[in-house]
Amino acid sequence: MDKKLAIAVIAGTTRVQRESIKAAHYVAEVGRALPDVEIIFVDPKDFNLPGDGNDPEGKDPKYTDITARADAFFIVTPEYNHSFPGSLKRLLDSELENYIHKPVAIAGASNGSWGGVRGVEALVTSVREMGLVATFTSAYFPRVQDMFDETGKIKPDVEERTHKNVTGAYNELIWMAKTLGWGRQNLPRE
Numbered sequence: 001m002d003k004k005l006a007i008a009v010i011a012g013t014t015r016v017q018r019e020s021i022k023a024a025h026y027v028a029e030v031g032r033a034l035p036d037v038e039i040i041f042v043d044p045k046d047f048n049l050p051g052d053g054n055d056p057e058g059k060d061p062k063y064t065d066i067t068a069r070a071d072a073f074f075i076v077t078p079e080y081n082h083s084f085p086g087s088l089k090r091l092l093d094s095e096l097e098n099y100i101h102k103p104v105a106i107a108g109a110s111n112g113s114w115g116g117v118r119g120v121e122a123l124v125t126s127v128r129e130m131g132l133v134a135t136f137t138s139a140y141f142p143r144v145q146d147m148f149d150e151t152g153k154i155k156p157d158v159e160e161r162t163h164k165n166v167t168g169a170y171n172e173l174i175w176m177a178k179t180l181g182w183g184r185q186n187l188p189r190e
């Protein structure tokens with residue numbers, strides 16, 4: 001491959017005491033260890049998005065640049081009221097054209113045993129309307145508050161299964177990024 005695949009890992013919430021940020025950093029760390037991959041970490045706290053929508057005044061140029069450069073996205077969302085956080089929706093809504101026919105993997109996090117599965121499923125509906133192509137290998141962080149130590153390092157009892165789960169999600173995402181990247185370059189859009 002001539003250039004590294006740029007994968008934007010997007011954290012899903014701005015909540016001050018957020019636990020899922022540790023899962024997002026872990027997903028980024030696993031990605032950085034993969035060959036020919038560049039990880040761009042996206043924290044919704046770092047963007048200025050006044051108002052709603054994707055008009056020029058409703059965008060943050062920093063996020064526009066990241067979405068233009070990204071070959072793929074990996075969103076790590078907590079589940080809030082059986083869906084995903086409003087701040088994640090606001091960030092995602094601010095762009096459209098830069099997403100079209102690019103793949104997205106989704107990981108869920110929750111403080112219970114389901115791992116945010118309803119947040120993941122709710123997000124699939126929205127990303128499809130944005131032109132993103134959702135992969136079917138999800139990753140889950142159940143009881144996310146117990147999965148990492150105080151330094152953010154994953155605990156040994158959950159490391160193997162989580163690493164396998166996240167790596168599987170990357171494998172499919174990378175395959176999709178290469179396939180869709182070829183398609184965007186070589187096949188005119190209808």
Ligand SMILES: Cc1cc2nc3c(=O)[nH]c(=O)nc-3n(C[C@H](O)[C@H](O)[C@H](O)COP(=O)(O)O)c2cc1C
Nearest residue numbers: 015018019020021078079080081082109110111112
């Ligand atoms: C507004 C709000 C709504 C929530 N709703 C759910 C829910 O529907 N299902 C669930 O399993 N956990 C729910 N949680 C708990 C989260 O799973 C928990 O906070 C977990 O640590 C991940 O979110 P965090 O990154 O904000 O910490 C909710 C948390 C908040 C703040």
